Amino acid sequence: MITMLLQLNNIFKWVNSGGQRIFLLKDLSLKVEEGEFISVMGPSGSGKSTLLNVIGMLDNFDEGEYDFLHESVHTLKEKHLATLYKQYIGFVFQAYHLIDELTVYENLEMPLLYKKISGSERKALVADMLDRFNIVGKQKLFPTQLSGGQQQLVGVARALITSPKLILADEPTGNLNSKQGEEIMEIFKQLNDEGVTIIQATHSEKNAAYGSRIINLLDGRMV
């Protein structure tokens, strides 16, 4: 059975600059079902990141409706939003955004801490992830001691560790060379096969092709 994960209806987002209203998102509607793998494409400044941030509830919007798992996001308070995305959404960034002062192990552990998961369970979950991504040997290293590809691997592992329903990846391979990029995309493909919904923003046609659906954005509109 196919279930609806999220639905955006006529979303507008704008900023006022010098008396002019500049639209970041304009009348955007989108339905995402569970298990989809969507690639968002478009030139720089077309609103890919903004869309991902809105979906991820990191950013708000000015008009329209947003339902996530039958919750009306536009009516929820920030605190509720946090609990919602904490539970269902994992983020992967272009610049990895690992915490430099923490080791690989500790970086993976952090989201679990915020979910108040017990110590023994944390240990098991982190060990699983390290195993799955083949980075057991790197667990005691700090991010600056890893290559970009390895850092992004940790980034993906960190996003996955809370078993989210949705992974939002903003140009996950943007800082990687093609081989490393391919590895990450393969992992995404595999995750999607296991049932995780993925939305990625990308510039690359090749990476976009991994998705089951491609959305093209231009100046905040879907084309």
Added chain:
Amino acid sequence: MLKNYLKIAWRNLWKSKGYSFLNIFGLAIGITCASLILLWVEDEVNFDSVFSKQDLIYYVPTNQTYEGEWRTFYSTPMLLAKDLKEEIPQIVRAVATSSENFLFTEGENGINRQGRYANADFFEIFSLQFLEGNSKTAFNRPDAIVLTKKTATDLFGKDTPVLNKALRVNNADNYVITGVVQDLPENVSFDFEWLAPFERYSAGVEWMQEYGSNFTDTFVELAPGAYFKEVDDKVRKMLPRITENPGTFAFLHTIKDWHLRSNFEGGKKVGGQIIYVRLFSLIAIVILLIACINFMNLSTARSEKRAKEVGVRKVLGSDKKSLISQFMAEALITATLAAIVSILLLILLLPQFNILIEKQLELQFFDATHLLTLVGITLTCGLLAGWYPAFYLSSFKPVEVLKGVRAKHGTATFIRKGLVVTQFTVSIVFIISTIIVYQQVQHVKSRDLGYEKENLIKIPVNGDMIKNFIPIKQDMIASGLIENVALNNSEVLSGGNNGSGLQWQGGTNTEDVLISFRFVSSNFLETAGIEILEGRGFSNNAAKDSTNTIITESFAKLMGQGSAVGKTITRGNVYTIIGVVKDFLYGDMYGTSDPVMFFNHNDYARYMYVKMKSKNGFDKTLAAMENVMKTHNPVFPFEYEFVDDAFNARFKSEKLIGSLSRIFALLAIIISCLGLFGLSSYTAEQRRKEIGVRKVLGSSVSNIVRLLSKDFMSLVLVAIVLAVPFSWWAMQRWLEGFAYHIEINWLIFAVASLIAVCIALLTVSFQAIKAAIASPVKSLRTE
């Protein structure tokens, strides 16, 4: 979670060692400074707390009116104590005491000790601990004497039982030791090394039995639960009733105020040392605040480094609350490290501090108050310093900071600037105050006293010194090292020995004026260098001057127009004025002294004054004096004091204020500079790219240094504008407390401002120059 916070905190501290050092060291200085002040305050507040009946014990001063003004004296008639106890049921114990110096001789051993005549109630009132004998029987015999442990040890050696031993006093009287009491600690308002029954002193002395003679200190103990107001009321009514003179009354003054609130003005309590306790407590808080400001400033300035972490944590599910606790935890760790450093600093500095303030303060880590205070300060600092950065950092929006959009700086920058201004304002106020306090003390010290304190030595009179005065004087002068020797019944520096009720020609209400009496040897005026303005000095033959007197010029003014010489003053007998001398200063060194009347009369002398020709080769002079005294007063040990030393000692509390304010000024500046150093290095780092671009476009090093220093210097200028009027106002008020004080010179403000500017410039330009001379290629490439 906590473990995670601690880990991050520790790694952050470790990663940026420079900033951590500035933070920790700055806070540590603040905590150390506050701890030292609090130790001092504790000692001051606990003064006299060794007396367990503190709450029940009262000093009994008297208020007396002269020329329409109430003045307060701690002296009372001897009879008052007895009558208070008899008449007022709530007064359960009362004692009249009088201070005296005794020479004790035991074998070859002779020592001078200050002590008090008192009665047996004294033991109970002040809860004295008897090591030998007991309070019940100690004063059962008229020749009893009770010694402190220290005196007993000094006389008879350690651990020697001394009970019932005979003791020779002043080489004339025999006493029997009836008790040994535990020594009192340093922080009590009076001390005594022996106690003897008052009767032995007063028996048969007629003037002591009169209500008109104020010469004792009176203490009373109230019954527990007695209503103070009621008792005080009765005490106030007593003297006017007995003496039928409404111009003098006694009142109760709690000994809890003995040390800190013992100043009276117009007959009313106006505080005292307490103002310095309050002032320094305030300073402790201010210095801590400056140190906390550093922490806040450096933390927010470095916020960009932490912004990414905040963003990531928020995305991964952290709420604001847990971020706030994380940053608070970091602040607390820093504060704790600072506290540890400050404990080391305290151990290192306390001995020096003790020397400075002439106290024996101790740091007791296992004392609950000390420990709790330290923990309290640490927590307060951590929370105070941490809350602003915590709220500021935790408010970052993840979308913005992760995108690399610079967090908005408006308010943070404004607050940061405000904090720097605060720090420098405080520092400049400290600098100005330090200069003014110093100038004021110097001003009073160089005041024309009306006599020459240099090369003047004071020797307490004992044994045969009065009887052998003439040969002593002759032999000393014959040594060639000494100019003159004279006697006086009073110290030149001190008040006392005064009275009223005199009549003279040319004055009205003369009975109401308080006059000091000085009974001196004929050559005292020359010896002390008091200038004769009119008439002549005393004749060498005292008998010729038995109805003559010499007065000071302020006294002469009271006698109206024309020369005072030849006029008469009635004080029991009628005295003819043969000379008028320049006023001289005694008693309150900041005030004006009462008029003085001199008599050519040796018998009451208590001090011998020796004028040396020069202080050079003092060893020889000392040997000569000792030699003379050995011949003419062999039994008594020779003791002396320089009058100018005693004069300087009068400024002990001013000196203390002076040195403390110097230290605090220095510390405030150091802490502020640490902060400024951190901030400027941060700014320089932040503007690296800008500096690189400017240099590539041809800017000179000095241009860049100016650019980087300008912002900070304008803050210092704002601080100057704030600090100058405030310190002018505050110091003006302080100076008004002294009758004799300097006028504030505007140059002081200029100098203080210049000092602040120079220090700030030095601090800032170091970083600015470093940034300016860096290679632009390097700084541009890192982008």
